[in-house]
Amino acid sequence: MTTPSLDTLQTVFGYESFRGDQQAIIDHVIGGGDALVLMPTGGGKSLCYQIPALVRAGTGVVISPLIALMQDQVDALLELGVRAAYLNSSQDWREAREVEQAFLNGQLDLLYVAPERLLTDRCMDLLERGRIALFAIDEAHCVSQWGHDFRPEYLGLSVLHERWPGVPRLALTATATTVTRREIAQRLMLDDAPHFVASFDRPNIRYRIVEKSEVRKQLLAFIKAEHDGDCGIVYCLSRARVEDTATFLCEHGIPALPYHAGLSGPVRAANQSRFLREDGLVMVATIAFGMGVNKPDVRFVAHIDLPKSVEGYYQESGRAGRDGLPATAWLAYGLQDVVQQRRMIDQSEGDDSFRRRLGAQLDAMLGLCETVHCRRQRLLDYFDQHIEPCGNCDTCLEPPQAWDGTVAAQKILSAVYRLWRERGQRFGAGHLIDILRGKLTERVKEYGHDSLSVFGVGADLSESAWRGVLRQLLAQSLLAVDHEGYGTLALTEGSRAVLKGEQTLMLRRESEKKTRGGRASASRGKAAIVLPPEAQARFEALRSWRAEVARSHGVPAYVIFHDATLREIALDPPRTLDDLGQISGVGVRKREAYGEDLLRCVAR
Template sequence: MYPDQDFDRLTREPPSATNRNADQVLHEVFGYESFRPLQGDIVREVVNGGDALVLMPTGGGKSLCYQVPALVRPGTAIVVSPLIALMQDQVTALRELGVNAAFLNSTMDYEQARATEYALMTGELDLLYCAPERLIQPRTIELLHNASLSLFAIDEAHCVSQWGHDFRSDYLQLSMLAAEFPGIPRIALTATADDRTRKEIAERLSLTQAKHFISGFDRPNIQYRITPKTNANKQLLDFIKAEHQDDCGIVYCLSRNKVDATAKLLASKGYTALPYHAGLDAQLRARHQDRFLREDGIIIVATIAFGMGIDKPDVRFVAHLDLPKSLEAYYQETGRAGRDGKPSTAWMVYGLQDVIKLRQMLEASQGNDQFKRVERQKLDAMLGLCEVTQCRRQVLLRYFDDAMEHPCGNCDTCLNPPETWDGTVAVQKALSCVYRTGQRFGVNYLIDVLRGSENERILQSGHQAISTYGIGTDLSANDWKSVYRQLVANGYLRADPEGYGALQLTELCRPLLKGSQTIELRKDPVVKKTASSKSSGKRAGSDVRDQITDHNGWEALRACRKALADKQGVPPYVIFHDTTLFDMLERRPDSLEQLAEVSGVGAAKLEKYGEVFLQTLREIAQA
């Protein structure tokens, strides 16, 4: 494959260091004046040859933690990335910064792969992104042994956890990096890991001696809202119309059919909504993702297969029409909103059928008892977030061992504190009805019995004669659904594991039925269109555009960026983020030296695009 003498020479002569320190690289290449909290400590640890395990929220700047050391240390950094689309986007963005980056994955033909491997051997690459299944192949390992390497970065490290929501078996074999390349520092990074998952990552990747860097999990710009599901489609449409009419967003659904139906519904209402799930043709999925990254106002409707590592900064909302299986999944998915730090919304509708469906799926799974026990705990924590009456952010952060002293003031339970009521008597009626009907019926039938319905099914069963028939007329059908939802969510009732939807009593309900325990229930809020709710929604959906006074100038800069992006074949944010354009508009630089001081303008982009943007700024000043 390679000429023998060239191959030998190259393996004996590793490339030299850049002679730049981390602060210089940060400023000259990436255009930033200083590191964010923890970034500098992590970078110094890896630059000095240490291993690191990094937990940092989405949008917190994880990539810089290995990209900067990769440009300071001699050799090529190998970045393990789980998704082809993700590595391609990151390589494109790095090349725009003047960084020599490439990837190796299954989309490449023989000649492309050969050229990339040759660039690695000749020391031409600063970073090489590689899928885990490619990395663990013997041929790739041999190739790396004959190259000069600066570090290994294992991105989305939670994929190694068999308890996690994104488990990938190929990640399990990455522990061999410690044995095969003992002198090369390794850094594992993730945005989502509770204490159990952190320990598992460290053990499975042989990073038990690595220094741990745990940033706060809080994303203060995201407003968390969870509301009872009544008519999910109408609720979604009302939410988008009222708060995010022209914004980019992601809508998550549990099934492919629901993804297709929801995308079709949104499209029929005038939104540019595109489906994304594993059942679609790979080229169509790629086309939809590309449009999402490059165009404004696109809504992607997707299963959880979409979004890992998506670097689009201006996603203004993430909506869930179905309940995620765990708080890790919820945090990961909602974290795709507001990566630019601007106000964004994490909105979800949640109902009794979600609880029943997920509990049935869990019990019917092929996992062993230990697996099911862990999954039950994760689902219980997710349900706890839904039914909580205090600050949602405090509950979410506590799950990840991150404390928040005071309520956040930017979640629905802070903005509109829920009422509670003494549900003891109602709960006793609800549980007794389950027992008296033989624990063989679903919630709608139980509510009909409680409310004294005279439908044919009840009359045929003879349940009009039992003691709980008609004793629940004091509550509406929706009130009873709320009671049953909370009883299932809190473990007093369980769904029939055989999958027929029947509710069954658990041991937890015994004290309630005996009257030795009372229970407070959450009162579902009545949705009203008030001035206060509209204003809070507007606050959640605002961004840098709300701060702009020169709208013509703003649109001119955006048009300039879009033209360059189209010419380069990249998403607009790869040229410059909105925050960089806003800084330009505020500072109005009139020279390359002044433009270099704008946040996000590094040396490569200054050389490529500086004169074009300066000319646009001059035209704005003359308009």
């Protein structure tokens, strides 16, 4: 027997069945219940409020933090025949008044509102005068002050429970530890609401972390070898790095755009619009870009600077492969990243508790980078979910060697100790490595460090290997960054046990090939999507048709149809409209609007 929710899924959205907990969540909300929903990016969170809003009487009010997300969602819903609109600062007063009147007249199924707009007296009065089916609080992790993307305006959203106690509320996010989840429930007054927690695993994403060495060249080699012509996102920590990297990629034939808070609003909006609407563009951005970006065909996300937390990394890397097709999360990380992040924490404002929390988040991120075990296991362990080794990350495909680095660690800790004890001096990583490897540089001679007992004791390891040892000592807090000495190194409480031989250190050793090239073997590195030649030709024809339709409608191509839907059509071309209706992602409205054109396209 078809339920109202399943009938809506099939006829409006064109999907045959629900996934995971979707039906349980949807039926719970249709029945008037509150819920806290955690699903990975691309896991179908939006259906959990869109379908109840269509089934229940009234308008579903969706609180969303980004204008771009609202516009994308509304464009996609209008294509499906759903009556949707938004209220945000991009509209003039006439447009806003039209939306408000449509809401009051009961002519909207879904209304998207920014949190700061929602909390105004005008918007509150408007909602009081209309009929509300539900409230959906998207990106709910923004309410957590300990999360990676805190938005202070989210703290006021508890007012929804106080003013509309009988209206069901959903809080939805793709990223939350157990601690963050509790904070969301507490701050949004959802203490009694059930938690629906889906698996955070994104098996279609291949996770790769490489040792940083000339990172722009590594990035270019990665894109050229594995994702040439693909859409992707490159994350950088600083605005200057964004500009520099975007220019570098363009100079080497990769179409790239910059995005950061230092650009003017119109330039940011134009770059984001191009990224959403054009194929094969790479967006180089700070973390100011990405939340709510609904583009399903992002084939890679690359980080060329170390993220500050596992939550942030998961959220950002999860923007790859929303369509479920193969994608890559690639991160280049090195010794300087660790030094920089430790120094930033030491110099950050806030009390000791705040700095300890930042330190714990960084430690977890460093643990993910340095693990010799399955990366996906380590990533999901952070969210209290446990899986078997995945077989689709670099450490599974090319297991790194673990080696006893105790003696090497003692050598470098001894060098730090002797410089401080005998000379009252502290130096950075490069100088320490020169001393250990016995390099008679001008600086070594100037300070007389060639007379130290540790001079030349590390000639058996390469400079790259020593940098790996140093990086892992910093990651394990066996060395510290002296924030008063511009990144120089100092011993910690934990150093003593290693120096005395009371602690054995097993360290990670990268293969020289991986350190030089920064990519996996050719046979295993590329997460390819391959169609037979005839199907590929049909797929390209379908993409060209879709691009024309999208341009004429002024929407991103994926709003018309996702790549996954076009691939299914290309692989097994439908002959009739009824055949087309069996394709995932082709609902009644889209079949009526585009069916004949699609059939002609694949019949050529």
